[in-house]
Each structure stands twice: as C-alpha cells, then as structure tokens.
Amino acid sequence: MRRDELAGASVQVGPAMSHAPPGGHPAEAWRQEAGGVSDQVSGVLNPPENCITRHLYRLAEVGRLVEARDDRYETGQLFLHRIFGYRGVILFPWTARVYDRDLHNPGKISATTTASANPTQQNRTKEATLRVKANTSATPTAAQSGDAPSSAAFEANAAESTGTTNVGTASQVDPKEVKGKVQTFYQVLIDTRDCPYIRAQTEAVTFLGNQDSNRSLYAIPGLDYVAHEDIMPYSSSEKSPLQHELFDKFLTHAPDADPPFVGQDTLKAWQEKNHPWLDMSDVHKETTENVRITVIPFYMGCRETPASSVYWWRYCIRLENLGELSVQLRERHWRIFSLSGTLETVRGRGVVGQEPILSPRLPAFQYSSHVSLQAPSGHMWGTFRLEREDGYSFDCKIPPFSLESKPDDLGTSTPATPSAHDMKRDDSD
Incomplete structure (x- = not known):
C-alpha cells in the first residue's frame, strides 16, 4: 500500500488487536481502550493467515490520517509512530548525519x-x-x-x-x-496514555543533575526522537488531543493554522536553553x-x-x-x-x-x-x-x-x- 493511499483514513481508539477486523478500513490504527497502543498500525503489517478474531468493543475516532510528506513536518503536527504505534506531537526538528x-x-x-x-x-x-x-x-x-x-x-x-x-x-x-547521509529527526512528546504499552523506554532522554547532586540522573518522561520516515501524520478536531503535562505549556490551539497547534514562547525558550544536551x-x-x-x-x-x-x-x-x-x-x-x-x-x-x-x-x-x-x-x-x-x-x-x-x-x-x-x-x- 502506498503511503498516499492512507490519507483520510480514520484513526480510531479501541481494544488492541493484531489486525483490522473483517470489513475494517486497512489503514485504521487500533488501540486499547485504556489508551495503550497496539503492536501495529493495521495495513502496515499483514494479519496472520487462517485467523478468526471475535471482539466486543467500542471504538472512538480520535482523528484522520493525512498524507505523508517528503519535506519537514511543522511544529504541532500530530502523528502515529510507524514502529511503536504511539500517539505523539512534533516539537521541533533536528538534522542528523546517518x-x-x-x-x-x-x-x-x-x-x-x-x-x-x-x-x-x-x-x-x-x-x-x-x-x-x-x-x-x-x-x-x-x-x-x-x-x-x-x-x-x-x-x-x-x-x-x-x-x-x-x-x-x-x-x-x-x-x-x-x-x-543527512536526514531529519524530530523531538516529540509521547501521549502518556500510550507509555505503558510501548516497547521502548519513555524516560530515555536524560541529563546530569546539579553539581552538588552529581550522583543523580534526571529524565523527562514522554520525550523521544523520531526519524522522518517513522512519522505517520494525522489530524484531530480536539483542542487537546494529546495527554502530556508539557503539551499545553509548549503548544496552543490555533484552529486556522495547519497543523492547528503552534509553538508558544515557552517552547522556543526551552529549546534554546536545553539545545546542548x-x-x-x-x-x-x-x-x-x-x-x-x-x-x-x-x-x-x-x-x-x-x-x-x-x-x-x-x-x-x-x-x-x-x-x-x-x-x-x-x-x-x-x-x-x-x-x-x-x-x-x-x-x-x-x-x-x-x-x-x-x-x-x-x-x-x-x-x-x-x-x-x-x-x-x-x-x-x-x-x-x-x-x-x-x-x-x-x-x-x-x-x-x-x-x-x-x-x-x-x-x-x-x-x-x-x-x-x-x-x-x-x-x-
């Protein structure tokens, strides 16, 4: 399936499952009702053969997939992680040599x-x-x-x-x-509802404490680095579609913008202050x-x-x-x-x-x-x-x-x- 074929597909919340149910849209992303992410985005991986699955669940739409881009995504873009499936939002890009x-x-x-x-x-x-x-x-x-x-x-x-x-x-x-080869990566926030279900450390971004407490490491929970190729963008009509304590501090809802979330001065100041580490x-x-x-x-x-x-x-x-x-x-x-x-x-x-x-x-x-x-x-x-x-x-x-x-x-x-x-x-x- 080409990535442009996913644009407009509904992103829905429901119990985790290994593949889309019969009749389901091949690009739907399935999640646990508790907020956890399933092991895949349906349509990215093929379902097992001869598998019959019965589910009793209620789905709630959280957004719609939009067309992936070759150029950089903007601050405030919502996305699903292609590998780990969690919901996230882009804060700012990094340029790395791979x-x-x-x-x-x-x-x-x-x-x-x-x-x-x-x-x-x-x-x-x-x-x-x-x-x-x-x-x-x-x-x-x-x-x-x-x-x-x-x-x-x-x-x-x-x-x-x-x-x-x-x-x-x-x-x-x-x-x-x-x-x-120069490639783009992104600093992102992870939806805290998805953290317990990710096969990756969600407290992996660490820094040294003050000199007088040099026996300590500190970590900012729910902060990650994501490659451009692992971004599956989607849109949402919610004013607060992501749960993270820094979401409202860093971003503000701007319904006329694309994406409809823009960085606040606190995000710019935080980026400049912490750029070295x-x-x-x-x-x-x-x-x-x-x-x-x-x-x-x-x-x-x-x-x-x-x-x-x-x-x-x-x-x-x-x-x-x-x-x-x-x-x-x-x-x-x-x-x-x-x-x-x-x-x-x-x-x-x-x-x-x-x-x-x-x-x-x-x-x-x-x-x-x-x-x-x-x-x-x-x-x-x-x-x-x-x-x-x-x-x-x-x-x-x-x-x-x-x-x-x-x-x-x-x-x-x-x-x-x-x-x-x-x-x-x-x-x-």
Whole structure:
C-alpha cells in the first residue's frame, strides 16, 4: 500500500488487536481502550493467515490520517509512530548525519541466513560479572540506564574481559569510513496514555543533575526522537488531543493554522536553553542476519572532581527484526575505547535487565544507557548475542560510534523545563 493511499483514513481508539477486523478500513490504527497502543498500525503489517478474531468493543475516532510528506513536518503536527504505534506531537526538528553500513553492503539484509562463527570459539570468554567500584582508574566505564553518573561506575570483574590497546586501534572502527547521509529527526512528546504499552523506554532522554547532586540522573518522561520516515501524520478536531503535562505549556490551539497547534514562547525558550544536551548529530545503523541495530549517541557533560574529570554520554539503541523468525536477545558484548589509549570489554546478560523477544508481530525494542570516560572522546562498538526460535544463535553487530565531547560544560546546571515532575534516577536501582 502506498503511503498516499492512507490519507483520510480514520484513526480510531479501541481494544488492541493484531489486525483490522473483517470489513475494517486497512489503514485504521487500533488501540486499547485504556489508551495503550497496539503492536501495529493495521495495513502496515499483514494479519496472520487462517485467523478468526471475535471482539466486543467500542471504538472512538480520535482523528484522520493525512498524507505523508517528503519535506519537514511543522511544529504541532500530530502523528502515529510507524514502529511503536504511539500517539505523539512534533516539537521541533533536528538534522542528523546517518551512517548506514547496510548501504555499503546491501546483501546483508537477506531472507536467508548463513552459518555463524564457531560457537566453541564464541563461548571461550566467560561472562564477566559487573560490580560497582567507588573510585575507578582512568579506564572507560559503562553503566546501564537507571544507574547514576557519579564516581561509582561499572567495570568488568574478570581480567580476561579487560585489555589495553594503542590509539591506532580506533581507526579500525572509525564510523567516518562510512559516508553519512543527512536526514531529519524530530523531538516529540509521547501521549502518556500510550507509555505503558510501548516497547521502548519513555524516560530515555536524560541529563546530569546539579553539581552538588552529581550522583543523580534526571529524565523527562514522554520525550523521544523520531526519524522522518517513522512519522505517520494525522489530524484531530480536539483542542487537546494529546495527554502530556508539557503539551499545553509548549503548544496552543490555533484552529486556522495547519497543523492547528503552534509553538508558544515557552517552547522556543526551552529549546534554546536545553539545545546542548538535547542535540543529536550522528546516527549509526547496521544489519546482521535480518536484525537491524540503530545507535544514537548524545554528549551529556563533564563532572569535575579534584582528582579527575569524567565525561558522560547517553546512547539510544533500537533493535529491529526484519525477518520472519522471532529472535531473543541473550547477551551483550561491548568494547569501549578511550582517547587515553585504553580498551575495555564489558559482557552481560540482556540489556537494562531484559532479554526482549523480537517477533514479526512485535519486531522492535528500544532502550537507552550511559557510558563515562576519563577522556574527552572515545569509541564504542560490540555485538548482541541473539537466539532464533529455531535454536540458531548468532552475534549481531553493534555499529561503531564516536563519543565526542563539546567545549561547554553541560553538566553544571539542571536544564530548565516547565515540568515539575522530572524523574530522578540514582544509583539505588
């Protein structure tokens, strides 16, 4: 179905279902009555064969799909997320350079798979236990989302999982060897009614707290970054079609405008004030065995102590299954290179405490995590160990990406926001 054929289709609210009911419009988006988003927008994915579904429900129309655009969407545009299905509204655009390694090797995305590397060799290195160490040496440290950017940091508890290298090693994973393509992304608000049903962290946009509370991470709930291609625009006649505490603070209803919501001065001031830590510049993609990994790094700022300076980044990762067989994420294996010349290996089970299953019905999972270096720049790369439903296991490559700091110290003050409910994260998790 061409995207222009979806224009004018009704967007309706109702119980979640895997496909449109008999006689339903192929472009209808179905949701749970509680506000949750179903696993797909009908018409985007095909329903299972020989499936008979009976439902007793009441639908309520929330808007109508409009024609997708090739040029940028305006502030205030309502949309459905193509992958995660949630309702959202666009705040403002970002311009990013996308490094897609698949464009340099189109054959990587295939309906068939090849044999993986020798499993005996892959299992030689034991899984390293991660422990918290109060005062780390000048090696890079990786922390899972929910842990504090402080002097406490995770390090490998096995000598075989940590090594050193020289600066020349970094050239082997330089992401700039892949030519980047400029694309548009958007800063968006997520409808809070949909947050419990999204297979992505809805508190993934984090920032450092004040210097006197440097053991804390803060997150603004319901803030996300969305690629232009993942926007499915729709219109609504409601004055407040989206539920988020910042919606009315950032946007105002303007019935004669298109879209009928325009940014207020508070949105412009918030964007200008928080631009440094919100800014996204690079996106990295790579596909292995029909599983695409997308990484977006963000510089968060520097924490200075009398003994050292610690630089912090957050990174957002999406795993997307493009194949027909379900896969489950079992392990992660990170390599973290610091400008100081050190190389650390970190292994662990799953990600952020989960081992998500990526099925044709629920093909994507997205999460955010953090890393610190005692150097102003570095690189990260690695693999995810995935297990397919037929028992076949393989290592899915995480594309290498740079960790670059900025001259301004972004971590000395809490970013201004009209929200009084920023969520605090500390190392008690």
